[in-house]
Amino acid sequence: MNAVPLKRARGRPKKTESEKDDGNRRQALIAAAGYLFKTQGFDATSTREIARRVGMQAGSPFYHFNNKQDLLMAVIVEGLQQAIASQHMALLLAQEVEPDMTERQRLGVLIRHHLDVLLGPHSDFIGVMLYEARSLTPAHRLRVNELSDAYEAAWIPVLEQLSQQGQLAAPVKAARLLIFGALNWTVQWFDMPQSGVRAKDTQRLGLDELADAAIQLFLKPV
Amino acid sequence: MNAVPLKRARGRPKKTESEKDDGNRRQALIAAAGYLFKTQGFDATSTREIARRVGMQAGSPFYHFNNKQDLLMAVIVEGLQQAIASQHMALLLAQEVEPDMTERQRLGVLIRHHLDVLLGPHSDFIGVMLYEARSLTPAHRLRVNELSDAYEAAWIPVLEQLSQQGQLAAPVKAARLLIFGALNWTVQWFDMPQSGVRAKDTQRLGLDELADAAIQLFLKPV
DNA sequence: CCTACCGATCGGTAGG
DNA sequence: CCTACCGATCGGTAGG
Structure with a gap:
């Protein structure tokens, strides 16, 4: 009935949301990589390009995958x-x-x-x-x-x-x-x-x- | 009848031989590139590897071809x-x-x-x-x-x-x-x-x- | 997930 | 064709 619970709901429930995001970002990387690998080939696609396509920084894909x-x-x-x-x-x-x-x-x-x-x-x-x-x-x-x-x-x-x-x-x-x-x-x-x-x-x-x-x-x- | 003509024949008739060599080296590069491109792919094959395969130095293929x-x-x-x-x-x-x-x-x-x-x-x-x-x-x-x-x-x-x-x-x-x-x-x-x-x-x-x-x-x- | 960075390698060139 | 070299880019990492 007052603003407090609403404010709480807007807070950052760390673990849950970060885990969900994790899966989403991973899937986003897979989708972007799939598109680029298909249109340009594996060797001709840089991990940087994949990262950029999902709004990540150059090294971040390696948080989700060990290597290319x-x-x-x-x-x-x-x-x-x-x-x-x-x-x-x-x-x-x-x-x-x-x-x-x-x-x-x-x-x-x-x-x-x-x-x-x-x-x-x-x-x-x-x-x-x-x-x-x-x-x-x-x-x-x-x-x-x-x-x-x-x-x-x-x-x-x-x-x-x-x-x-x-x-x-x-x-x-x-x-x-x-x-x-x-x-x-x-x-x-x-x-x-x-x-x-x-x-x-x-x-x-x-x-x-x-x-x-x-x-x-x-x-x-x- | 004397050594002179023989010596001349052994000399280096520059233009002719260099042209012939040119063709040979060019063909050698094509053959090496064909094999490597086929087995590894175009992007995964470096021009250095092609050069090495025919006994050339790294930059020499670019004497025969403008680019990869x-x-x-x-x-x-x-x-x-x-x-x-x-x-x-x-x-x-x-x-x-x-x-x-x-x-x-x-x-x-x-x-x-x-x-x-x-x-x-x-x-x-x-x-x-x-x-x-x-x-x-x-x-x-x-x-x-x-x-x-x-x-x-x-x-x-x-x-x-x-x-x-x-x-x-x-x-x-x-x-x-x-x-x-x-x-x-x-x-x-x-x-x-x-x-x-x-x-x-x-x-x-x-x-x-x-x-x-x-x-x-x-x-x-x- | 970002920042900052590294070593390696690559295609290509100048000058001979 | 070699020597010596360059700028660019790449995959990947440490440390937070």
Whole structure:
């Protein structure tokens, strides 16, 4: 009823707020690093630039990460974990909409989701992994491979069934590697419809059309 | 008939020899840079390291190239020109061996040659282009695109005919981009049979098998 | 998280 | 092509 409690509420509850801030700042660093690593490359991005982007001083990122490599690792792990989770969700949701999904449709869902992770507006993370994994230490690379395997695990039974149905003609392992290559490479040439001007090139592919083209290219007729 | 002419021949015919050396040293720098750029990346490779690799002092590469970017450009142009030439040769040679080549066979030749350029023992150059083109200036990138177009030109009529024959189901442009992606990505996972130990993983793909798998994956049955 | 700082390295140059 | 060198920048740290 008087000003005292209000004043107290405006005070600085040190521990709690600093811990919350900690997590926020760390996430901010990961997001900034992800964007810069993706657009400029790991080596071409300085920790100073990352710091500036989140309003920190030059040395401050090293309060949150031991070194630049750990920051790269955090970006990649964050991206892979999100991708694994959203891939799982995409499959569940599709199953709900279409309970009798064919394996061909299931592959379509996986491809469409993968393109979204690679090219969609929200994730700079996977693109970083694809092209900067070289800069990881061997120990970190092991952990990344584990997560990558978890991500690819959803694809293997689908491809194997399609192979048994005669819709996939190449050896399954080679097919999987080639298909991932075709999809991962899209980050090199696919230009998203920017939020700004739409140029004269009206014939631009959408993610849906691209996913359809991939299915048509890879699979034999039913 | 006397020693004089011999002595003269042993002298130092300045201009000629220095020019020849010039070319040799320049080529040596391109080769060294190609290898290092490919294995470590452009940004992670110092000009000093390139110089050391060919027995030069730290500043000497800049006698041959204005700056590091020009050296990268030379590596890429060299690689693309070789690839265009050898692709042409591969087509001619195949045509000679098999005069009534089908379009399917022709695509097989193109794919097999492309894999050789990417993964074969002699070329560090194309791999560099694929993953370091980002570091080029816009002007240089234009020139690279010209050469890339020349390289891809051989593929387009083949893909279009296959499309008309019903062996290629996806839109031709999307198919071309996806196919190049699948092939270009192989540099990320394909490990050449090294000149040394052959590990327990005996089931290793050869370039021929890989090319066959690609054809099976991309094309419909005749 | 900031201030202040360090050693190392880098691309590039002048002058021969 | 070498010698000798420069300014700039970088990742990272100590100490608060």
